Amino acid sequence: MRLATFNILHGRSPTDGRVDLDRLRSAVRALDADVLALQEVDRDQPRSHGADLTAVAAEAMGADEHRFVATMHGEPGVWSAATGDEQPAASSYGIALLSRLPVLSWQVVALPALRGRAPVQFPGARLPALVRDEARAAVLAAVSTPQGPLTVVATHLTFIPGWNVVQLRRLVRALRRQPRPLVLLGDLNLDPRRAAQASGMRALAHAATFPSQSPQRQLDHILADGPVAADGAAASLDLGLSDHRALAVDVRVSPGSPR
Template sequence: MRIATFNILHGRSLDDGRVDVDRLAAAVKSLDADVLGLQEVDRDQPRSMGADLTAVAAEAMGAEHSQFVAAISGTPGGTWMAATGEEQPGSASYGISLLSRYPVVSWRVVRLAPLNARVPLWSPDSRRPFLLHDEPRVAVAAVLDGPFGQFTVCNTHLTFVPRWNGRQLRTLVRSLEGTPEPLVLMGDLNMQRKAAARHSGLEPIASAVTFPAPRPTRQLDHVLVRGKLRAAGPAEAVRLPLSDHRALVVEVDAG
């Protein structure tokens, strides 16, 4: 079973600054994942030509089942509000997706609260910090009927705020108690490997630096497991012609 997680930067390329849905489709197809978690996914956004990027990815990989879950409704960096899951069809939104070639038994959405304060950030173009409103985060989980029987996969994109992302990860793992195991939790966790293992209590099975894409120095993207699953070989951080992250891919077998 081939698992991949990829923060797609809404499909934008660092080389030309454009979103090209055909380029996104080709990149997803090249990963050849059976189960794929995507982060920073647009739907009906002008900057990505109003495309449903989840649908583009699902068709490219041959996923019979997929679920997009909005974290925010509106435009990132512009006017937005926390998504509730009750947004009107056709409204611009931004979030995460989980895609699977295996049948889905059930879906679950977990909403994770943002830090209720403005966060100081430093811009590369300025020596002075600016205050940013932390965005709400979300996770989507599915019970899949896979080659080793039923198991649970969860995809998320946690905040970049230190310590708060650890709290979000602990909350998420607690919310998944009682779901069928093995459990796979993947995504852009915005923390390094040791912190991901410590806060989740799960085992990291994919070790490779993923960020920044041109010359990665850190692993922000992870695949964590609990139960009888193991990596069947070394993970690969795949450079693709879009995004500021590399895709993280690992072959998984029953332990």
């Protein structure tokens, strides 16, 4: 079974600045994932041709099961948090989880938002900038695999240093009662050491994913708790869109896997 996570940058290519839906379809097909977590996903946004990018990806990979969770609604620059509604009727933006395998149940976990603005030092800038974060969430699926049930969680944590650790710890606390084995996929905006420390989970995938053309850092992760293990080395894939590479790994679920 192949798991993958991909921050798609609403389908935009950093090389030509275009959102090409056929390019997105080709990228998802190339991943050939059984379960796929997506971040920075648009729905009904002018910048991405008004498309439902979750539905585009689901059709491309043959995923009958999929869930889009809006974290923001409206258009960039004027949007606001999509609290209280996973899929508002307006233009929206958020995360998605897609599965070729049957899903027994779905659940959404809201993550704590940082109030006010926080200083962030961006590469190349002389001084920190005061920024306001977006709303954040996680989506959980109980997936039925040929080897048994697997809890899959997808998220996209804030880029604000320190607060992403807070969000990850809150998420792990919310997942304590979920059945194991459990995997957590997504853009955590953390290096591997901090992601492992804050989550208490094992990494199933080790590979640099950012920036896409010459990756120097691993911001995207596939973490595990319980009897699930990697079945081979992970792949970091430049798929022709986004400033992130996709991260994929084949896994096996079995009682003999490490906890």
